[in-house]
Amino acid sequence: MIYLDNGATTFPKPRAVVGAVCNTLMRFGANPGRSGHRLSIRASEILFRCREQAAEFFGLDKPENVIFTQNCTTALNTVIHGLLKKGDHVVISSLEHNAVLRPVEALKDEGISYTVAEVVEGDDEKTISNFRSALRENTALVVCTHASNVFGVKLPAERIAALCRIYNIPFCLDAAQSAGIVPISLQNSCIDYLCAPGHKGLYGPMGTGLLLINSDRIPESLIQGGTGSLSSDRRQPSILPDRYESGTPNLPGIAGLSEGIRFVRQNGAENLRARELRLISLLYEGLADISEVVLYTEPPKADSHVPVLSFNLKNRDSEEVAALLSENYDIAVRAGLHCAPLAHEHYGTEENGTVRVVASAFTNHSQIQACLSAINKISKKARK
Amino acid sequence: MNPNLILFYSMTAVLKGREALRRRGIFSRVIRTPAALRRRSCGYSLQVRTDINEALDIIHNAGVQTAGTAAADSP
Numbered sequence A: 001m002i003y004l005d006n007g008a009t010t011f012p013k014p015r016a017v018v019g020a021v022c023n024t025l026m027r028f029g030a031n032p033g034r035s036g037h038r039l040s041i042r043a044s045e046i047l048f049r050c051r052e053q054a055a056e057f058f059g060l061d062k063p064e065n066v067i068f069t070q071n072c073t074t075a076l077n078t079v080i081h082g083l084l085k086k087g088d089h090v091v092i093s094s095l096e097h098n099a100v101l102r103p104v105e106a107l108k109d110e111g112i113s114y115t116v117a118e119v120v121e122g123d124d125e126k127t128i129s130n131f132r133s134a135l136r137e138n139t140a141l142v143v144c145t146h147a148s149n150v151f152g153v154k155l156p157a158e159r160i161a162a163l164c165r166i167y168n169i170p171f172c173l174d175a176a177q178s179a180g181i182v183p184i185s186l187q188n189s190c191i192d193y194l195c196a197p198g199h200k201g202l203y204g205p206m207g208t209g210l211l212l213i214n215s216d217r218i219p220e221s222l223i224q225g226g227t228g229s230l231s232s233d234r235r236q237p238s239i240l241p242d243r244y245e246s247g248t249p250n251l252p253g254i255a256g257l258s259e260g261i262r263f264v265r266q267n268g269a270e271n272l273r274a275r276e277l278r279l280i281s282l283l284y285e286g287l288a289d290i291s292e293v294v295l296y297t298e299p300p301k302a303d304s305h306v307p308v309l310s311f312n313l314k315n316r317d318s319e320e321v322a323a324l325l326s327e328n329y330d331i332a333v334r335a336g337l338h339c340a341p342l343a344h345e346h347y348g349t350e351e352n353g354t355v356r357v358v359a360s361a362f363t364n365h366s367q368i369q370a371c372l373s374a375i376n377k378i379s380k381k382a383r384k
Numbered sequence B: 001m002n003p004n005l006i007l008f009y010s011m012t013a014v015l016k017g018r019e020a021l022r023r024r025g026i027f028s029r030v031i032r033t034p035a036a037l038r039r040r041s042c043g044y045s046l047q048v049r050t051d052i053n054e055a056l057d058i059i060h061n062a063g064v065q066t067a068g069t070a071a072a073d074s075p
Helices: A015-027 A038-057 A072-083 A098-110 A124-134 A157-166 A250-267 A270-290 A320-331 A341-347 A367-383 B011-023 B035-040 B052-061
Strands: A066-069 A088-092 A113-117 A139-145 A171-174 A193-197 A209-213 A292-296 A309-314 A333-337 A352-358 B003-005 B028-030 B044-048 B069-070
Touching: A015 A250, A038 A066, A038 A209, A038 A250, A038 B011, A066 A072, A072 A139, A072 A171, A072 A193, A072 A209, A088 A098, A088 A124, A098 A113, A098 A139, A113 A124, A124 A139, A124 A157, A124 A352, A139 A157, A139 B003, A157 A171, A270 A292, A270 A309, A270 A333, A270 A367, A309 A320, A309 A367, A320 A333, A320 A352, A320 A367, B003 B035, B003 B052, B011 B028, B011 B044, B011 B052, B035 B069, B044 B052
Parallel strands: A088 A113, A088 A139, A139 A171, A171 A193
Antiparallel strands: A066 A209, A193 A209, A292 A309, A309 A352, A333 A352, B003 B044, B003 B069, B028 B044
């Protein structure tokens, strides 16, 4: 199979990731932070090493402010639900995933309103101006994606964060499609909260995610329960990371995530992005030569895009094209709305969705050529 | 007996404290906190052989909060 659905989750994973998961299950399968025996302490060390890896990778000097979550969505929900109160207002972008849109929509029932700031592809000044215009006196949070999970368009996140800092408004970045691909440093950054999946650009297993807190404003925890610490206290501990990590953690997954981050650090996020962008650019150029293909964005560039590309064939349903690629050519892509109806509305593709191709560190030139050839053949059949 | 146990509020703090000491060449060991002291901490402590005040200074300078000190059998 040619796997080009890396926007949903990267596959395959580095061997070291698979090895770490297996090794942990076979050799260190104790509950971390609960018991006094050697194996439990060793398990805690695995968690701590991953916290250190993540903190170093993202330029955060406090490993305890690295919170393990189930995925990026849980991290985003923690910030959104944990910070906002009745009467607050929140600003999101026009390219948001449902991981942001649905929580803010749900909060309308609790007297919290939101405004959508339009992203203008290729015009960061206009995008920032739109965010500025969306701010209100009661704006208590700005949360936006770093890059569209459908169209690959990157937002000027640091500049939006700096704008928020001027107005003393917390800023949360959804790095679902950028973590491990776009270099992000929280050192001297105005990004207060960074939410990332462990299983996409960081190459960890599914069921892993990260919330990095770079602020003194600490959100409420979504859940309460056993942390292995201060057990006689009926209240949830306030100390990080225990405040957010009730219940048994995903130790094998986190061991794998640690190796995934190591893999990205060894290769360099910038190198990975440059290589993947070259492949996606190659695809873009090839698709642009097929008359039946509809493209929605400018040609991908390093400063304005991540290696995510959406297209359609004229008069063909996106799901149908993806099914043909799968059944006839064994190529895995994702079609439809990609859990991002807002982004599709922005580009006028909400009716039919799009076919999305996303490269990873394991995608190669011949796979992209094979994908291009398959799309060409499907489009010719459509023509007949 | 002089104090040789450093108590913490979280296991992450224990390991961060141990790492801070290790970087300064000081050996410490993670142990289960004695039952009588466990209620005011995370249940794990660092047992140190060095001067505890020196160890505390290093740990605090690394930004790690501690939950007190206590005496226990030497490692």
